[in-house]
Amino acid sequence: MRHYFHPEIEDVCLPDVLFALSDATRLGIAVALADGKERTAGELGGSLAKSTMTHHLKVLREAGALRVRSEGTRCYNSLRLEELQERFPGLLDHLLGFAVKCGYTSADARSRD
Amino acid sequence: MRHYFHPEIEDVCLPDVLFALSDATRLGIAVALADGKERTAGELGGSLAKSTMTHHLKVLREAGALRVRSEGTRCYNSLRLEELQERFPGLLDHLLGFAVKCGYTSADARSRD
DNA sequence: ATTGATGTACCAGAACTATCGAACAATGGG
């Protein structure tokens, strides 16, 4: 069972969140997770190398933007929507709205329900 | 008379704006300019080296966040509020609102939370 | 023309970032 560092929501700071979302790849990941569901790194990864994906998910996680839950050999990633809504009300919705409009979709993440 | 590059507002892209604002110094600059008035690099600079200030203003300018007007020996910087409002309605207000709340004020007095 | 004020250009160094491949660890299924 893996251990991941997640900052407390009150320790999440604005520049870190903005930085995490200032990369097209990570913005695409956030857009892919905007529905609130969990997805594994593999589902989000597209054609990126696994280690690159690990890196981007780590940046998002350490900025406080997403949470990882380990189960078996997989790790399920989801946005910390409610917590961020409390910390920065409306910010994520607002940002991801523009991101969708501008076409930042996850590298490959087909919505496979 | 100096010449500055300013991107067309339709070429301004979200990750660049987020990146420009993902640095505490630049976020402070943006907050200082949030009233819509113009300020010179010197007024914004605080204790930073002039060349460092030039760098940060350039990042903000090239991201499309601010406009520079040269007059005499001075350069007057102001946020592109109306244009950004058209491009990303509400984004800047929203972001700068949180930035103020979190204490990102002009380059000098920074007591982040 | 000289001086002072303001800001830029360019350089350098340290730190950081994005990307990938290879090796490794953890888990679950035969």
Add this chain to the structure above:
DNA sequence: CCCATTGTTCGATAGTTCTGGTACATCAAT
């Protein structure tokens, strides 16, 4: 126990960012 799946860690590389110093350009005023 062996093996495939999943993801992390490590090392490497190339590029970027932040900071400041020095030199330079521009302009105003004397």
